[in-house]
Each structure stands twice: as C-alpha cells, then as structure tokens.
Amino acid sequence: MNRAESDGQSAEGSDAGRAGSDAGRDEPGTGPDGSGTESELVADLLEGKHRALARVISKIEDRSPGYRDIVSELHRHTGEAEVIGVTGSPGAGKSTLVDKLAKTYRDDGQTVGVIAVDPSSPYTGGAVLGDRIRMASNVGDMDVFFRSMSARGTLGGLSTATSDAVKALDAFGKDKVIIETVGAGQNEVDVVRTADTVCVLVQPGSGDDVQMLKAGILEIGDVFVVNKADMDGASRTVAELEEMIHMRESPAKNLDTGHHGPVDEAEMAEVAIDDADEEAWEPDVIETVATSGDGIADLVEALAAHRTWLEESGALAEKARTRYAEEIRQLLRSDTGRLLEEELAERGGVNALADRVLERETDPYSIADEVMGPIADCVRDRRE
Amino acid sequence: MSTQEQEERTIRCLIAKVGLDGHDRGAHVISRAFRDAGFEVIYSGLHRAPDEIVQAAVQEDVDVLGISILSGAHNTLVPKIIAGLEEYDAFEDTLILVGGIVPDDDREELLEMGVSAVFGPGTPMEETIEFVRENVHDRT
Numbered sequence: 028m029n030r031a032e033s034d035g036q037s038a039e040g041s042d043a044g045r046a047g048s049d050a051g052r053d054e055p056g057t058g059p060d061g062s063g064t065e066s067e068l069v070a071d072l073l074e075g076k077h078r079a080l081a082r083v084i085s086k087i088e089d090r091s092p093g094y095r096d097i098v099s100e101l102h103r104h105t106g107e108a109e110v111i112g113v114t115g116s117p118g119a120g121k122s123t124l125v126d127k128l129a130k131t132y133r134d135d136g137q138t139v140g141v142i143a144v145d146p147s148s149p150y151t152g153g154a155v156l157g158d159r160i161r162m163a164s165n166v167g168d169m170d171v172f173f174r175s176m177s178a179r180g181t182l183g184g185l186s187t188a189t190s191d192a193v194k195a196l197d198a199f200g201k202d203k204v205i206i207e208t209v210g211a212g213q214n215e216v217d218v219v220r221t222a223d224t225v226c227v228l229v230q231p232g233s234g235d236d237v238q239m240l241k242a243g244i245l246e247i248g249d250v251f252v253v254n255k256a257d258m259d260g261a262s263r264t265v266a267e268l269e270e271m272i273h274m275r276e277s278p279a280k281n282l283d284t285g286h287h288g289p290v291d292e293a294e295m296a297e298v299a300i301d302d303a304d305e306e307a308w309e310p311d312v313i314e315t316v317a318t319s320g321d322g323i324a325d326l327v328e329a330l331a332a333h334r335t336w337l338e339e340s341g342a343l344a345e346k347a348r349t350r351y352a353e354e355i356r357q358l359l360r361s362d363t364g365r366l367l368e369e370e371l372a373e374r375g376g377v378n379a380l381a382d383r384v385l386e387r388e389t390d391p392y393s394i395a396d397e398v399m400g401p402i403a404d405c406v407r408d409r410r411e
Numbered sequence: 412m413s414t415q416e417q418e419e420r421t422i423r424c425l426i427a428k429v430g431l432d433g434h435d436r437g438a439h440v441i442s443r444a445f446r447d448a449g450f451e452v453i454y455s456g457l458h459r460a461p462d463e464i465v466q467a468a469v470q471e472d473v474d475v476l477g478i479s480i481l482s483g484a485h486n487t488l489v490p491k492i493i494a495g496l497e498e499y500d501a502f503e504d505t506l507i508l509v510g511g512i513v514p515d516d517d518r519e520e521l522l523e524m525g526v527s528a529v530f531g532p533g534t535p536m537e538e539t540i541e542f543v544r545e546n547v548h549d550r551t
Contacts, residue, residue, distance in 0.1 A: 077469055077470065077499065078469060078472075078499050078500050078501060081469055081470055081471065081472035082472055084472065085423070085472040088421075089420045089421065091420065147451070148446060148447075148449075151446070151447055151448065151449040152421065152449045153445065153446035153447055153448060153449040153450050153451065153452070154446060154451045154452065155442050155443070155446050155452045155453075155454060156451060156452065156453045156454070157453075157454050159453055159454075159455065159456070159467060159471075160454065160455065160456035166459075166460075166462075166463045166466070167460075167462055167463060167466065169466060172470055173467075173470055174470055174471060175451075175453050175471055177421070177451045179421070
C-alpha cells in the first residue's frame with residue numbers, strides 16, 4: 028500500500044458517502060471512490076455500530092485500500108481492553124471454554140469480543156470456520172462480538188491480521204477480547220505476541236513427562252488449564268504441569284517480557300535477580316470441564332490474578348512496548364518487501380533472475396547485493 | 412495498490428441451517444465445496460433461529476449467505492432473516508442463496524423477496540460456485 032496515494036484518496040473521496048464504501052469493498056481495485064469513507068467507518072465503529080466493526084475487520088483481513096489509515100485512526104482509542112489468548116491442541120475444548128468464559132464475563136456486566144482463528148487450506152486458501160457453532164451460551168447476545176478468522180496461510184496459530192482486529196474490538200469498547208488460536212501445534216506460539224494473558228489448554232493424557240520438557244507451547248502459558256478434567260489421567264496431567272512450572276527458573280523470558288535474544292551467564296543471573304525483586308509470575312494450573320462449566324469460575328479468577336500481577340509488576344507496559352516495537356519492525360519489513368517486489372518486477376521479474384542462477388551465470392547472493400545495493404546506498408545517503 | 416492486495420480479497424460465506432430440520436449433509440457438502448473453491452466458510456451448525464443467523468451474518472461480514480432448508484418452512488424463516496439483515500444495513504450487500512427443497516411457486520416468491528437464487532437438489536456444485544463468483548461483486 029502506497030501511503031501517500033491512500034491519503035490522497037481519502038481526501039478526495041471523503042464525500043463519497045456510504046454507497047462509496049460499499050462499492051470500494053466490492054472492488055478493491057476501485058481506490059478513489061472506495062477509500063474515502065474510512066473516517067466515516069471509524070466514526071460509526073466508535074459510535075458502536077456492529078456493522079462498521081464487522082466491516083473494519085474485513086478491511087483489515089483483506090488488507091484493502093485504506094486499512095492502514097483505519098488502524099492508525101483507531102490506535103488512539105485502544106489500550107483499555109484486556110486481551111486473553113486461548114491456545115492448545117486441536118480438540119482440547121478451546122471453543123467451548125471460550126464460550127463459557129465469554130458468558131461469565133457477560134454475566135458480570137462486561138462486553139466481550141472473541142476472535143477465533145481456524146486453519147486455511149494450503150492448496151486453495153479456503154477455510155471452514157466452525158468455532159461459531161460452539162458459542163451456544165451467547166447466541167442472540169450482540170454484546171458478544173464473535174468473529175471467525177482464517178489463518179490465511181500464516182503459521183503460528185494466528186492470522187497476521189489478528190492483532191489489528193483486536194485493536195478494532197478494543198476501540199469499539201470491548202472490556203475483554205478473547206483470541207482463540209488455531210488448534211495449535213507444539214510450536215505455534217504467536218499468541219504471546221498479541222495477548223496480555225495466555226491460557227494454554229492441555230488435555231488429560233496428552234503425553235508423557237518428556238513432553239513437558241519440550242520448548243514451545245508449554246513455555247508460553249500464564250495460566251494452564253487441564254480441560255476435560257473428568258477424564259482419566261487428569262490428575263496426573265495436573266501433577267506433571269505443576270512439576271514443569273516449578274522447574275522453570277525464569278518463566279518464558281524471551282517471549283513474555285521481550286528480554287532480547289541469547290544472553291550470557293552474567294546477564295542471565297542479573298535477570299534472575301531482577302525477577303526475584305518483582306516476584307516472577309508462577310502460572311496456576313486449573314481443572315475445568317468446559318462442557319458443564321465446572322472450574323470456569325476458578326479460571327476467571329486465575330486470569331484476573333495474572334492481570335493484577337501484570338499491572339502491578341509493570342510487566343503490562345513492558346509487554347505493550349515489546350508488542351509495538353515488533354509491530355513497527357513487521358510493518359517496515361513488509362513495506363521493504365513490497366518495495367523489493369516492485370524492484371524485482373522492474374528488473375523483469377524474479378523468474379528471469381532465477382533462470383540466470385540456474386544457468387550458473389550468477390548466484391542468489393550476488394543478485395541480492397545487486398538489487399539491494401542501490402536501495403541501501405540511497406537510504407544511507409539520506410541518513411547523512 | 413499492488414495486484415497482490417487485490418488478490419487477497421477472499422469471499423466469505425455463511426452456510427446456515429435454520430429451523431427444525433436436522434439434515435445437514437447438504438450444508439456440509441456445500442461448505443466443503445466452497446472451501447475447495449477458496450472461499451472462507453462459516454458454518455452455523457444445526458437448528459438456528461433467524462436472529463442467530465442475522466447475528467452471525469452481521470458480525471462475520473459475509474459476502475454470501477447460503478440458507479439450507481429442507482423442512483418446507485422457508486416462507487416463514489427467510490423473510491425473518493431478510494428483515495433482520497435490513498435492520499443492520501446488511502441486506503443490500505449480502506448475496507442470499509437458498510438451497511434445499513423449494514416448490515416452484517415459492518421459488519418465485521423468494522426471489523421477489525430478495526433471494527438471489529434458489530438451488531434445488533441435484534444442482535451441480537460448479538453451478539453454485541460459478542453463480543457466487545459472478546454475482547458477489549455486483550451487489551451495490
């Protein structure tokens with residue numbers, strides 16, 4: 028997306044009215060008449076119109092023209108919602124648990140947004156989004172805004188649009204935003220980058236204790252839930268999780284608080300001392316039976332306890348900073364990527380270059396230097 | 412904007428089972444066919460009330476609402492859904508399809524009401540998919 032171009036469009040088309048916005052959605056290529064109503068859409072969203080919220084999320088998902096302006100306008104209205112991520116293996120009962128969680132918050136008078144991410148086909152990009160079926164406790168309640176999202180080809184358990192969609196729900200005024208990830212695999216841990224509190228669901232009997240030692244999803248939990256606790260083996264799974272938690276010296280440092288990359292021994296020790304001061308978070312292990320609602324109250328309490336800890340320890344602000352830093356980096360990466368795609372097209376396309384590599388005329392590194400060189404020079408010159 | 416951004420626009424559909432009939436094989440088959448056509452399909456599950464379908468269609472901002480009815484209650488249920496969509500300004504830009512058992516006389520009535528097409532038993536999948544592709548962008 029060309030930033031300048033889209034600004035021009037919004038200025039020019041600002042009077043296009045409601046019909047213009049619809050036309051723009053139908054044909055993403057129509058630009059000028061389509062993107063003029065962004066601020067109107069934002070105004071409608073802030074006023075609490077469900078349709079506008081739904082449309083904004085679609086624009087975010089589609090990366091349609093003007094979506095960036097929308098998200099940046101929304102930003103200043105965000106920061107109030109508590110964002111809870113729910114992850115775990117397929118069939119662990121995430122949707123049912125989220126449903127009951129949403130119900131509990133609603134009964135407490137809070138409004139809830141839910142984003143449920145489901146996998147998309149690697150072949151066609153299509154998807155069947157089936158989590159809505161399990162939102163039985165909240166049907167007919169418009170104050171639970173439930174939105175299904177397809178992963179649209181990204182790995183990690185979330186769609187790249189998820190965090191922007193969370194912002195839309197936050198700006199809309201939802202007190203709680205719950206993100207349900209794709210039935211995540213062992214390494215699908217993106218949710219820590221978007222949620223303040225991560226709840227990991229584990230099924231009874233889902234592996235031996237070596238599973239508990241492995242890196243990945245079990246490292247990211249702020250609260251663990253052994254769902255289907257009425258099944259055989261639940262107490263053993265609880266015991267194993269608790270053992271795992273006690274073995275943690277410094278909980279999920281890299282992911283949680285943004286302490287950077289590899290650290291040496293001294294730094295590690297320092298970090299450990301820091302933590303002792305501010306009392307590191309020790310995750311709870313909660314047993315639930317989501318279908319009957321057993322244990323949901325305990326879970327709500329555990330989530331609230333983590334929230335309190337986040338606020339009092341300063342970890343919340345730290346998390347937010349890390350998140351925005353990562354977001355800035357990501358935007359820059361994708362903008363640079365787009366610039367490079369343009370450059371490649373200008374040079375006759377990447378396939379032509381690949382053919383030259385295939386013919387052994389040159390190699391990928393040389394081509395990268397060749398393409399990147401002038402861009403790098405240009406940027407460095409400007410900096411001086 | 413780049414061509415890549417245009418290609419990212421994905422057709423979103425809600426496949427809805429309304430009312431009391433419990434036969435959802437057809438709904439499953441069409442969901443799968445739409446998925447394979449590259450659409451994003453939200454499946455409602457069985458026994459939904461018109462209100463629930465409206466809520467889902469509005470929140471999910473779908474381009475296409477496919478209503479599957481085999482019970483014969485289309486004349487009562489479909490108008491309720493359409494009224495609900497109108498209430499949320501969502502009727503105008505939602506392509507509404509009805510699939511199932513619909514007698515010819517009722518068919519006309521549904522079309523007049525604002526349903527875009529009625530697909531009876533035995534309609535080839537390709538026909539439905541093609542219809543969606545051709546008509547989804549034409550709404551105003």
